Amino acid sequence: MIPIVSDLAPLVCGLLLAVTGAGKLFGRRTAQLAANTVLVRVLNDGRRAGLALRAVGAAELAVAAALLAVPGTLLPGVATAVLGAGFTGYLGYARATAPESSCGCSAKAEGPIGVRSFARAGLVLLGGAAAATATDPWWTEAARRPGWSAAFAVAAALLLCAVSADLDHVWLLPLRRLRIRLFGNPLAGAADGPVPVAASVELLEQSVAWQAASPIVRSALLDHWDDEGWRVLRFAGVYEQAARGARPVNVLFALDLGASIDTTSSPAVRVSVIDDDTDEMVPVDLLAGMATRQVLPMAT
Amino acid sequence: MSHRQNDPGRRGLDRRRFLTTAALGGATIVGASALGGLDADAAFAAPMPSLDPAISRSAFAEGRITQIKGSVLEVAGSHGDQHLIQLTNATSIWKLRTTTADQIQVGDGLYARGVDMPDGTIAADAVWVNIVNLYCTVKGIAKDRLHLAHGAQDHAVVGHIVADTTTASYLGGALTSDLSRVRIGQSAQILGAWRPADDAIDIARVTVGH
Amino acid sequence: MACGSTSLWAGETTWFCCGSAWGPCGSAGGGACGTCNSSAHQAAWPNASQSCWNITRPDLCGENMARRGCGSVMNVKHQCSGATVCVTVSDCGPRTQSFCGESTCCNGACRTNRVIDLTPAAFSAIGNLSSGKLPVYIYE
Structure with a gap:
């Protein structure tokens, strides 16, 4: 694996899991969110689904702490990859059995499970695999190649924005507005003839x-x-x-x-x-x- | 009640022609003059209760269709209740538009208004299949769909635009097929038909606010 | 259930779903009062509480209706047909401020602004769900 990717993967994955994990564990709406996920049916109880979602949040936080604190060791990377694989499997199961259910992934803006949910879970899986092969701690790599490291961090942040609905209002909506301003409204104008x-x-x-x-x-x-x-x-x-x-x-x-x-x-x-x-x-x-x-x- | 929903003789062009003639032979009612002194504000203080006790006696059912047996829909209510909905030739059926009973499928959701029958069924006057009326924010506009967010959690929903069916209303104006004035970021009430297969919505009308 | 005839307000009504339900309504939950249910004769009122008012902001459209909390009973009458339905306040809504100035008429006499939301059971008792909105008088 390319050193800059594998060495910085713990930082990126750690920050991502810290944010999503804290959202699930401490979020006031976690129980409400859990009620819309397939967990309710699996666990047969809304309260247990909420607890399960918080437990996953706690696990994410623990893995995040390990990734950030002891990078360059095998275990946190493997744990991250296992989490990513678990998320992918859960999404696949939910998508197949209850397509209208929510993902419950980021504990914020929720929608039905789609491509972005799978992409996010896949990235956690790949990030975990990369982190497991890290040879140096991320701070060593960052100090050695600050320019490349910053570029990598920005690229990773952009990638995460693209697969997360939480930040759509920052970049996606203005982009869509611009497209309509440039190319016109794609929807049909007034048609002649009888009224509907x-x-x-x-x-x-x-x-x-x-x-x-x-x-x-x-x-x-x-x-x-x-x-x-x-x-x-x-x-x-x-x-x-x-x-x-x-x-x-x-x-x-x-x-x-x-x-x-x-x-x-x-x-x-x-x-x-x-x-x-x-x-x-x-x-x-x-x-x-x-x-x-x-x-x-x-x-x- | 007799069931003649599929009797071609009663649905054909000749039938419509006959009914058109009958309709045009009816009385013409125009404007407020026919009403005499009854203006709408005075009616605010008009006697209660309803002028139409028939409707306030009506039965209501909600749920998902689990089985279709001839003209009877078996419906599982969202609160564990069960309903048998009897369709007749006098039952109006809405599924994105005014349609016929053969468009109803197992798995569809519905709201029905009707009359309780002695045998425990509900003889339906009107059935609205998969109908939803969501308060949304427009997040994106494409040629054949709107990207929407609804509810306190900004739940993402795709609203499909259906040719010759989807209409829009701008601040109380008449429903029009002109959709070009919908803007990203606007609040919109979306009346449409939920699609159980992919959880999207076919839009019947977009009512746009500010 | 006592359902009075003292005039309270007038305006447009729309409908909404809540409680256990199918489709996208499934995420609506029990509403602001926790008791909302699509198949009961219930309503959402823009001034069900202060926090509710802060969301709906009917005052921005010139509508300063009184506070009527969860459990309040209202009689809603279709301005055109006179059909009425008795409802219990069970949620907060509609978002009056988002549709300021919108009106629905009956024989040329118009009711302006969305001032109440009815459950499908209540709305269908006085009109057709496919109509989306109706002009109404509200009594208590």
Whole structure:
């Protein structure tokens, strides 16, 4: 192994494990984080999962201390590699059995297990292997080749930033903003033609027609189609008549295909109620029910 | 209740044509004039309770679908409860968009509103499959997806943009297919359909704040 | 459960999920009160506590609603249909300040700013989840 890599690997791995280990062991949200990991299912208990995550944090801290204090010996490097292999195995298991679970790796910003989680675990494994082959302590190497050592430390820090979501706001977001400024927004602009169906439903649900028909309507949008400049929206409902009891009905609304809440606040809506069994038009005076609503003075 | 969801005669073009004619033959209701003296602020003090007791009597179920037997969905609630959801030709089904029962799969999550039946099932009026409504921050924009973070822990989520379906609303404006005004760093409410296979979301609408 | 008819506030409502749940809602937990549950008639209120207020900051949109802590009961009425649902405050929300000035109307009369969040059970009792938001009156 290249001496600068193997000799400085304990420093990089030590610092990384110290940060993530301390986050897990002392973090106030560790229990909350553990609840979203696959550990809950493995250990069958949320509290035990929290304890397990803290125990892993303690182990990371212990290995970090050994890496930083006694580099150039075999054991801390091997322990780091074992941790890295353990993390990789855990991630593989979690990814296969519960892809929606969190990683629990860094005890901070969490997301589903992805490429970055695996890259981070892989780096710990490789870093451990490199550290195990170190011949000199990192401070000796740093003193011998300060320039190269600084360059290596910077490169390692950049690599760790790239595989960690915690620092995205520092570099990734500004980079993405810059890309959009330079190359434009990749998302589609306004399209010509009819408004989206959701916009018609939105307009309908804010209209008097909807208000008048709401005692009959039971379902959400059941079907929709466009016909000769109209958008027809079909809902299912129940019409209750004292004489005939409850009848299943279709409640149909027809609106202008191009209308939305941006173009009108009081759309013309055609409403009809059709008996679902006989297809007969049911004569309903929708507005009659509304007129009987009593108007009380304003609340003060 | 009869089950006619798959009866082609009732779903075909002729049927739609007939219903269009019926719809256009209905009464036209426009604007506030029809309402007379009922203005919205006065209604604040209008009598309680609901004008529509039917809806407030409605049953609700939540959970993941464990089995589909014909038109009945077996649902395991998140609190260990079990539900049998009966779909009928009058049940609206939402899964990213208004759709039909054949789009529902085992493993999907759902919310259902309906009526309790004597046999213990719920006859569903409306079923929303995999629907989520998340408060997010936009972290990245690509041609076919948004990178989002939601919740107190900034949980990373990928929101896929679906052609002809994804819409946006800018500060209360009408829903539009124009997504180009979404910005990185903005707060956004994401209404969409969760994808159990990869834990991503297909976006139905992005409501953008400041 | 006592559910009053004294007017308290008015504005937009959205919906949110909490408690044991499927999908991305699974990480939401029991909410600020520890009791939040998507399948119960519950709500999130922007002034459930001082620490809650510091997050939601409705005052930045001119909304200075009163403190109503965990367990408070409210009656939420859809401005358009009149449908109502009785809910218990079980979480902190919505983030009013992020959507300042947003309005939802009913027949031309608009309610501005997000002032309450309902669980799916409560929201679907007065509207459709696919609508996302509704104009409401709130009573207690």
